Amino acid sequence: MNSICGRPQAPTAFLPALRSLDDLTEEVVSSALRSLYALYCPLSSALRFGAVHEKSKTPRSEAPTPLVDSGYVSGDEEDEDGEETLAALRADAFERSHATRWLTGFIARAEGLALWSSEDACESAIEQASYVLASFSTAVEEELDEEDAGIIRQFSFKLGPPSGDEPPAVVEVHLLDKPISTGADHTDVGLQSWGASIVFSDLLCGSPERFGLRSLGSAPHILELGAGTGLVGLTLAKLLPSLGFPGARVVATDYHPAVLDNLRGNIASNFAAETSTPMEACLLDWSAPSFEAPLDKKADLIVATDVIYAPEHATWLRDCVAKYLGPNGVFWLMATVRQNGKFEGISDTVEAAFANVDELPRDDGGRVLKIIGNESLEKRRGIGRGDESGYRLFRVGWVAL
Ligand SMILES: C[S@@+](CC[C@H](N)C(=O)[O-])C[C@H]1O[C@@H](n2cnc3c(N)ncnc32)[C@H](O)[C@@H]1O
Structure with missing residues (x-):
């Protein structure tokens, strides 16, 4: 040269x-x-x-x-x-x-x-x-x-409660978070793992009893709605066998094609070393639920995190959950509280969707789908975005009036 x-x-x-x-x-x-x-x-x-x-x-x-x-x-x-x-x-x-x-x-x-x-x-x-x-x-x-390739995120959640001097067992999940669109179309938000999914996964592992995970039955069927990268579903699919439920199956759902692609990739890479995969991804739009396999089974547990960001979401989710939730099932919803910006106050729409008893979905025995428990959780340092100020954790199930 x-x-x-x-x-x-x-x-x-x-x-x-x-x-x-x-x-x-x-x-x-x-x-x-x-x-x-x-x-x-x-x-x-x-x-x-x-x-x-x-x-x-x-x-x-x-x-x-x-x-x-x-x-x-x-x-x-x-x-x-x-x-x-x-x-x-x-x-x-x-x-x-x-x-x-x-x-x-x-x-x-x-x-x-x-x-x-x-x-x-x-x-x-x-x-x-x-x-x-x-x-x-x-x-x-x-x-x-x-x-465009995004970043691999590694999560390690401690299993509780701690026993004696033994170091706590951990549930490890890795997943690919991809950049979301910067244009007007923000529908691919599920390419990233949001704060609520991290906090909720940590709570599930830290206190499985609190979520009734030890009494789900021998082969529980779990459904995740608006799964995004799949962190919560992946955590459950790894946690439940360690709690003594090797037959647990998780169906993680979303409606966005790119999000579903990434979700499938995350599932495959987390269970690459296993002979069988306890989790699968499939399309489910809350506004138009389908009942083809694997969505043809009632769920023992339904989970969703940070899925309320439009006024109609809470009502869609309520009606959707009513179609999939088994007779003794529980739906855990962690909504993100945002006090500023365009999502300000949107988490309040969850209670509003369950406020009018006459509008609540009913099961065959006449029970209604209701909020049974509700607590506020603080934002954790270093987790979630700047506009998140905390979380609301809702427990929803069938209740006889
Ligand atoms: C903010 S992201 C949260 C993703 C994940 N749960 C988390 O906490 O990281 C919201 C998710 O809901 C999905 N979603 C939005 N509207 C939906 C609909 N009508 N049916 C199914 N999924 C939907 C999005 O594709 C996205 O994955």
Whole structure:
């Protein structure tokens, strides 16, 4: 690559002016291209470029060799200062934009230049220039892909109550949280794990008795509504076998396709080492419940966290739960309290949805679906977003009037 005293040079310094292309020799142009190639295309790219050439039927003996050892890829000429300068040059947006303009102009004019010793030489130079240009957009796409990929979050919930001096057992869950849309459409909020799901999972593990988890029956059927990343369902699917219920099955539901995809991935990765998976994901829209398998069974336990963020949600959930909740089942709903912004006061709609006895769903025996218990929980430091000020935990079940 172009260098002064072994130090790499910038494209603005070594690229000849485009207007002087007609006056240059093939060697000067080829050298400029080699330098760009060495600067912007890592070794793996160089090998891929080499493979393109190998496939070509035309002999390329006269074509400039693309696989130039730049000193940057060469082990024995490695030089830390040079590496740093190269990395800085490669990251320099101004230099990259100059190189982009030069490559684009060169490709547009290359075939009309008189300097080529053969058609192959011209073709090879265009190919090399196009490859470097393409590598710029690939680099941007890779950066975007990395951002899009999201983060793996690891959760470890202590199992309570502690017994003697034994260190507490833990339930470990990992999941992929992805960035949610920043535009007007916020329907993919379930790509992230919200504060309520973390607090609720911690409570489930810390005090299973409080949620009646030890008296659910031998093979309890559990349903999660608006599961998002699936933290609560995953926690239950791992917790219940350790409480002596290996036959427990969790059906985690959501209505958003991208959220369901991510949820399925999270389930698969948490149970990758198991011979059978105690949990599955499926589509369920609260406003239009379906009863096809696996939603054809009454649930012993229904859970939902941070699912109230529109005025109609509480009523939809109430009516939906009435269709799936078994005769002795319990629905635990943790609503997030937000005192500012557009969701201010929305958690109050839960009590409002259960306020009028005449509107409450009834079971075959005439019992109504009611709020049986209700408590306020504080926001925990470091958990949840800034607009969350606490949580309301509702216990809902069938009650004879
Ligand atoms: C704020 S997120 C909470 C996700 C998860 N429960 C948590 O706490 O991390 C709300 C979830 O409800 C889901 N949801 C919203 N409306 C729904 C509907 N009508 N039917 C089913 N799911 C819905 C969203 O897709 C999203 O996953």
